[in-house]
Amino acid sequence: MAISRRKALQALGAVPVAAGFTWTAAEAGQAHQHAAAARTGAAAAKKPYAPKFLTPHEWATVKVLVDLIIPKDERSGSATDAGVPEFIDFIMVDEPPPRSRRGISSRQTAIRGGLRWLDTQSNERFGKTFVDAAPVDRTALLDEIAWPKRAKTTMSQGVAFFNSFRDLTASGFWSSKMGVDDLKYMGNVPNQWNGCPPEALAKLGINS
Numbered sequence: 001m002a003i004s005r006r007k008a009l010q011a012l013g014a015v016p017v018a019a020g021f022t023w024t025a026a027e028a029g030q031a032h033q034h035a036a037a038a039r040t041g042a043a044a045a046k047k048p049y050a051p052k053f054l055t056p057h058e059w060a061t062v063k064v065l066v067d068l069i070i071p072k073d074e075r076s077g078s079a080t081d082a083g084v085p086e087f088i089d090f091i092m093v094d095e096p097p098p099r100s101r102r103g104i105s106s107r108q109t110a111i112r113g114g115l116r117w118l119d120t121q122s123n124e125r126f127g128k129t130f131v132d133a134a135p136v137d138r139t140a141l142l143d144e145i146a147w148p149k150r151a152k153t154t155m156s157q158g159v160a161f162f163n164s165f166r167d168l169t170a171s172g173f174w175s176s177k178m179g180v181d182d183l184k185y186m187g188n189v190p191n192q193w194n195g196c197p198p199e200a201l202a203k204l205g206i207n208s
Contacts, residue, residue, distance in 0.1 A: 049085075053092035053108065058115050061131045063090055065118075066167065068183035069169045079173050114161030121158065 051059045064077035066088070079085075092108050115130075118141070122130040126137045133141075145151055145158035145164075 046091075051085075051089045054089050057129070057131070058112070059085065059089070060116065064131050064138070065165065066169045066172075069166050070140065070173050079169055082173050083174040084169055088168060091168065091172075110130075110161070110164065114158075114165060117158055117161060128203050 002041060015176065054062060063080050063085050065082050070082075070084070072078040072081065076082075088111070092111065101166040106110045118130040121141055122128060122133050122137070126133045128137075130141070142162065145155050145162045148163060152161045
């Protein structure tokens, strides 16, 4: 599965997001603030981050999955380095959408069901959960669901989950400080405008 941060960014908007994975910009912003504060607090206390929604196994799976989607490269760190797992954990509990009678939101159901689907497929094929499978086996499984137009209809559930999860991962990464730096975004930064460059004016036939 050749998914780089560039391809993950290009994939945004290419596939409709599943209803269970919808969130607002305000929710995303709040999740990042909470995640950053939690990471800082855990680091200060010299303790690992404690997920509020994800189980220990789900947490381990999410950490592996987000780094397969956005790995570390020569430009910046991985999704885990950017705090995406914490972002996802907070997204699951921060102002969730209307809940069902059982008190579980569709968003929570979507991610929990998708992670369970990965484990089921991995166990059937490799005799191990996704997080315990060999890297080559994880890649083989994700190759079947990462590209909707190539995927078999029998893999539709996995396709819907993975593409929504990729969107969530990318949103978490590129709205983080590391992600903004990765994009070289220059907005909200005071800058000096010295006018149109002379060479550009000359090309347009305008005297500077």
